[in-house]
Amino acid sequence: MEGIERIGAFFEGKAYALHRHDTYAIGRTLAGVQTFNYRRGMRHSLPGHTMVLHPDEPHDGQAGTGEGFHYRMVYIEPALFQDVLGGRALPFIEGGVTTDVRLSMATETLLQQPSHRIEPLERHDALAELALALAAVSRTPSPRAGGDFASARLARDYLHAHSQRVVTLEEIETATGRDRWSLSRDFRTFYGTSPYRYLTMRRLDAARAMMLRGVTLTDVAAAVGFADQSHMTRHFTKTYGMPPARWLQIAKGVR
Known part of the structure; x- marks a missing residue:
């Protein structure tokens, strides 16, 4: 869906290297212990916990036990929340993991099985409910004086x-x-995020779409505005925690 990506995954051991993206990453651990470094601390998400990672905050991901972990995550462009918040500062959830029932309820629609189709009006309502819940839980202030x-x-x-x-x-x-x-x-x-990071992320969005269509990495890098393939790979790995070839394997369900 435009501005939204949903995934469901199971990982054992190390899942993602340290990376950051310009979307919110909001999810729920379904089984196991999901462990990640976030804002100078190690976080642990248990089944039923809600994770809310703020845009542009570095984090990684790994299993907290030998059994691995199963989770669902939705990545949401901040612009979609701003359609609801109207210029308020973006909500920030301290620590990145919460048991607040307001956020648990507000994420139910978007954290269904990724294969579940969400109707356009349902998506609109879910985004509005989630934006308002985030603002309420984080006590987001009104727009600051001078912000344009x-x-x-x-x-x-x-x-x-x-x-x-x-x-x-x-x-x-x-x-x-x-x-x-x-x-x-x-x-x-x-x-x-910064304007340059935002621009880079839009290039990477286009790159992923081309990769899924079977375009070679060299041609992708040239088409979306990177200097060369290595330049794109560096940005890709910093953003998604894995190189393009590995991401493509996971996206296509290849082990």
């Missing part, structure tokens, strides 16, 4: 439209009418 949500949204739209080429700060300043430093600060507040 409209300009940040213009910058995001511009980066979307030009994601497969080099974009300069001067271009973004011209497109939004804001100076680069204020805009970068506001962009992080409202979308959880």
Whole structure:
């Protein structure tokens, strides 16, 4: 679904190397112990716990016991929450793991089996419910004085439209009418990452889609705006915790 990815997986041992992405990662452990490093601490998620990892926060993933772990996760672009929050700072859940029943209930729809089809209106309602639950649990304040949500949204739209080429700060300043430093600060507040990271992530989104269509990694890297395949691989591994070839194996269900 646009702006949303859902996965269900089982891992033994090490699952992901340290990485970060510009989406929320919100999930639930179904069996076993899911262990990950997050914000200078080791976290442990047990069955029934809800995980809420903030955009652009480094984390990894591994089994906490020899039995492995089973989990479901939904990755949501912050822009979808901003459609509901209207320029409030993005909600942050301290520690990344919670037993708050409000979040457990608000994630039920999106954390169903990934094969379950979610209707468009159902998706809209689920996103709104989850955004409001996150804001309530984290006690997200109203927009801070001086924050310019409209300009940040213009910058995001511009980066979307030009994601497969080099974009300069001067271009973004011209497109939004804001100076680069204020805009970068506001962009992080409202979308959880920097403009450059956001641009890189859109390239990686396009890269994954091309990989699934069978395009070679060399051709993918050139098509989506990376300097070469090694350049793309470095960014890919930092974002998804594994190199492109391994990700493609998992995405296609190949062991």
